[in-house]
Amino acid sequence: MSTARDFDCQVTYVEQVLPGVVKVAFDCSGISSSAAPGQFVQIEPSADVFPVTRRPITINRLTGSGFELLFDVVGRGTELMARMQPGDIARVLGPLGSGWKIPLQSNCLLIGGGLGAAGFQFLIDSVDSARVLIGASGLERVIPFGACHVVTEDGSVGEKGLVTSLVTEKYLAEADVIAVCGPVAMMEAVWGVIPEKYRGKVQISTESRMGCGWGVCDGCSIPMLEGGYRKCCTEGPVFYGTEIDWKRWKEAGL
Amino acid sequence: MSTARDFDCQVTYVEQVLPGVVKVAFDCSGISSSAAPGQFVQIEPSADVFPVTRRPITINRLTGSGFELLFDVVGRGTELMARMQPGDIARVLGPLGSGWKIPLQSNCLLIGGGLGAAGFQFLIDSVDSARVLIGASGLERVIPFGACHVVTEDGSVGEKGLVTSLVTEKYLAEADVIAVCGPVAMMEAVWGVIPEKYRGKVQISTESRMGCGWGVCDGCSIPMLEGGYRKCCTEGPVFYGTEIDWKRWKEAGL
Amino acid sequence: MSFPPSVSRNFWGRDFDSPIMLASGTSGFGEELLDLQCLAGVGAVVTKAVSFQPRAGNPPPRLLETPFGLLNSIGLANPGVHHVLKHILPVAAGLPCPLLINVAGESVEEFADVVRVLEKSSAHIGYEINVSCPNVADGGAAFGVDPEVVLQVSRGVSRVTNRPFSVKLTPNGGDMVLSAKAAVKGGASAVTVCNTFLGMHMDWKTGKSVIKRKVAGYTSPALLPLVVARVWQVANAVSVPVISSGGVSTGEDVLQLLAAGATMVQVGTRLMRRPFAAAELMDEMKKLAGE
Amino acid sequence: MSFPPSVSRNFWGRDFDSPIMLASGTSGFGEELLDLQCLAGVGAVVTKAVSFQPRAGNPPPRLLETPFGLLNSIGLANPGVHHVLKHILPVAAGLPCPLLINVAGESVEEFADVVRVLEKSSAHIGYEINVSCPNVADGGAAFGVDPEVVLQVSRGVSRVTNRPFSVKLTPNGGDMVLSAKAAVKGGASAVTVCNTFLGMHMDWKTGKSVIKRKVAGYTSPALLPLVVARVWQVANAVSVPVISSGGVSTGEDVLQLLAAGATMVQVGTRLMRRPFAAAELMDEMKKLAGE
């Protein structure tokens, strides 16, 4: 049974983290008290009737009595969200989705691509130890985490290269859980370099265009290897990499 | 040939004249230099794609380098317009329509109902002498003019009564032009009390829901006694009372 | 009818406090509604479409939002009637309001076949027969565009059930009034006006549609006047109740549809923004009635 | 076709710098366009409908704005073909761009009768035959819903003129692809997709429609996906050019319609807000192409 409820949340602070990347914090103990890492919320970008759907955003981090969202401004919805000001009220449904399957006292390897790493902070805050590998196109796409290994495509931060170059057999072997989040192409590349024997530990945070976000519209299907689809919003967004039909998923585009 | 053009006009001041009645002044010599009393403009209530048509408003008065609009807040369009602030830019098409047919040095009798008198100031400013009769429901619907006779339905200003009670044979006889503007029912009542021999002098400022405002959509038809319709926006809004088919016009509602 | 219309309705012999039905495909099978506790103000729930065989549905992306609406290409994904009967309806039976089951078919016979299986359940009060599905035998045109086919489907269903059913018509071709009359002639106890309007979004840079099936179902609050017109036309032509479907985003929209002749009013896409839309619409209507 | 589509078009053997046509009924007969000098960016102008006899049009109110669109019930008001020929076309001949005359009829024969009279003018390059008019002999259903009738209308017109003509189809019933094919079979050199969707606004307090004819033509920028889908379907089914009509409010909308297969793109309702819409749309498209 889901604990999701629909809340009127007050914006407590807004911060431009990187160019075109905004962090908005909300006061909402209803969500923060029940959320788990990897879960997301459905937020109304504005009070206007358009857009007709909400926007799904991963819970980046919990604050004392609320949570932070960190997002890329890519279209109308996120543009409207970026205009939010402290004191504004937004309607937020959450927490939604399944989250990472993290055993207690686990040792995590986190592999993130660009803004895909947005939700890692919550995960890092929740586990005993986390090794974080981040790949980004360049300086302006690197979300700051405490301790992490970073590579960039243009070499502006860390070594020049792709995040796959940071993935070592040692890291894979040591991890209880391997959590991957980022653009589909990046996640596919990471999946590609992970040897068969470690794949069972790999969890993938998927994305899909969403209608409802709470399981009723069947609009957010992720193709599964066993055939058919599963719902990103309620059965995901986190799936085991072994469950996903990578080929059909890539064909979907987004 | 029309002199109407489409201008980006800056709002110079905004004033709440009466409860729910707003005056907005615009800087626009293009319109003020060519406008005549009784003409109107088509204004965009907001930059948003909705509403899909503009709003027609009579030019209330000319200022040095621009003009004033005075309007009742009755729906979405006028609500948006009431939110305009000095410095804002609005798209305004004008001047539009035929205006009052006023011979030089004419002696005018102006009969207005409530906000319908909004356009009279421009007319008063343009003629040699004007006698102004105003009827309104009460205090909160009386637009202030220099000198005028006022009656109200509730007796809160002037005598208690309808504007028709102010219309005397003497006034009608003395006037070269009789200009009537107000709600349809009020104009019909005024028309009703004017004896046949003075009716030829009576001009009526009509209203209609408008699409374009510049003659292309045929949406603003006013029923004519000769049969058929004439366009409120280009052939009107001012018509001789003798031209209008009052019965069919009343049936239209608005 | 009296105006303004009352929100209390009598439909299929039952009294409803609310005219609002949650539209097929936008409320799953009811399980999530129970979870989220968003059933206040809901008169009835319509399940997503049920077909005989399980259907995986269309490849993603299945949704695409346009500036003023939503395109959907779900493809009637559902686990098939036997699974629904065994595993889903027992849960849906816990809903505090009446349930209608939306039925899909690829042939005239399939509709009746699905209904025949569902007759074993007592979770639902009736059916909504979705004749907007593509008729495979007829090259994929919707059943609903041909009154003759609508008559056959409706007759087929009325032969296998005594429960009331509504036929959900399509606005994409044909004459809805003729199809409505055919549905009633075949035994339908209501008609739903109507399913989604065909729509498409073109990526002009590539000349491709983002949605793989190219055309999709389009919904938008801006379509309300289209639905009001069609409800009014059909309500004036048939004697059974008309259920409206489409375009609702405010309480005033619901009142317009009731005034146009709808007995019940479905809300779908609005649930994507507002899971509690039914309660909100009821509140808005109460405020308007008090004016 | 190449993508993104070029804004320069070849239509009816002529080169056009702009794909934009001003839609019938939203630009009068061109006189006001000359007055307001709003012809920049206009590829061609379509006149309002011309019938054989003068038509006073529908009683007011003829327009009603809804939250997201516009209902119109103009009723094909026009002074009749003889007046148009003698007094209006000589003025319209001064337009700096090609002119199409939109032709209305109440019977199959009337369309050809109107065209026969107009043949005496050289102000226009061709016609747009409005088969969305109610067919009086057929109880008032639009000519356009019956492919057989469309064929007759189209044949009738092609017998009396050598100029090219487009048949403007209706989305309110029937099968637009079949009607398009019938139009082409009858000799049409283009099809226009499509006329307005039937819509209605109900005053729920009284149960009356503000518009006396009850149902009206509804236009809205939110209808774009409906028009894109229908343009795409028809363009894939006929070999003549498709002129789109409906839903345009941005340059991106025009590009979508061109990518969906339109050769020319009409803009109508947008002119109510923006008389200079054609120039603005062209600017927006140039900016998008430069990206």
Ligand SMILES: Cc1cc2nc3c(=O)[nH]c(=O)nc-3n(C[C@H](O)[C@H](O)[C@H](O)COP(=O)(O)OP(=O)(O)OC[C@H]3O[C@@H](n4cnc5c(N)ncnc54)[C@H](O)[C@@H]3O)c2cc1C
């Ligand atoms: C479970 C989930 C969690 C997410 N968490 C985050 C997050 O923490 N931070 C963040 O920046 N983004 C996140 N996203 C993506 C985010 O939802 C989209 O970027 C956003 O919805 C775009 O809205 P828009 O109106 O600005 O863009 P639109 O104008 O709708 O679209 C712009 C482009 O964004 C892409 N897009 C649109 N919708 C989605 C979607 N639902 N998922 C993925 N891509 C989409 C499309 O390619 C589209 O072309 C998440 C998505 C999901 C499904």
Ligand SMILES: Cc1cc2nc3c(=O)[nH]c(=O)nc-3n(C[C@H](O)[C@H](O)[C@H](O)COP(=O)(O)OP(=O)(O)OC[C@H]3O[C@@H](n4cnc5c(N)ncnc54)[C@H](O)[C@@H]3O)c2cc1C
């Ligand atoms: C030539 C002309 C000049 C006008 N001058 C003035 C003026 O100086 N001051 C002023 O306050 N109003 C004037 N009006 C009326 C004004 O245009 C309307 O009040 C306005 O368009 C309503 O817009 P809305 O969006 O606020 O209301 P809506 O939500 O569109 O409608 C609210 C109500 O207003 C009425 N209405 C809507 N449109 C019109 C219309 N075009 N004409 C008359 N009534 C309408 C209807 O009864 C409707 O129910 C004039 C109208 C015309 C045609």
Ligand SMILES: Cc1cc2nc3c(=O)[nH]c(=O)nc-3n(C[C@H](O)[C@H](O)[C@H](O)COP(=O)(O)O)c2cc1C
């Ligand atoms: C995501 C989605 C899925 C739908 N699935 C179905 C379905 O399975 N069966 C059906 O008859 N209608 C289906 N519909 C149509 C709705 O039931 C409804 O008729 C339509 O959305 C119009 O209502 P609205 O404007 O309130 O959304 C679906 C609509 C949407 C948006």
Ligand SMILES: Cc1cc2nc3c(=O)[nH]c(=O)nc-3n(C[C@H](O)[C@H](O)[C@H](O)COP(=O)(O)O)c2cc1C
């Ligand atoms: C006020 C108005 C009048 C119209 N008159 C006609 C007409 O006389 N003949 C015709 O074929 N279409 C007529 N139409 C339809 C338009 O030509 C056009 O097809 C329709 O408005 C869709 O385009 P839009 O969405 O850009 O407005 C009219 C539309 C409007 C809004």
Ligand code: FES
């Ligand atoms: S977004 Fe609706 S089911 Fe997942």
Ligand code: FES
């Ligand atoms: S408002 Fe368009 S012709 Fe008058």
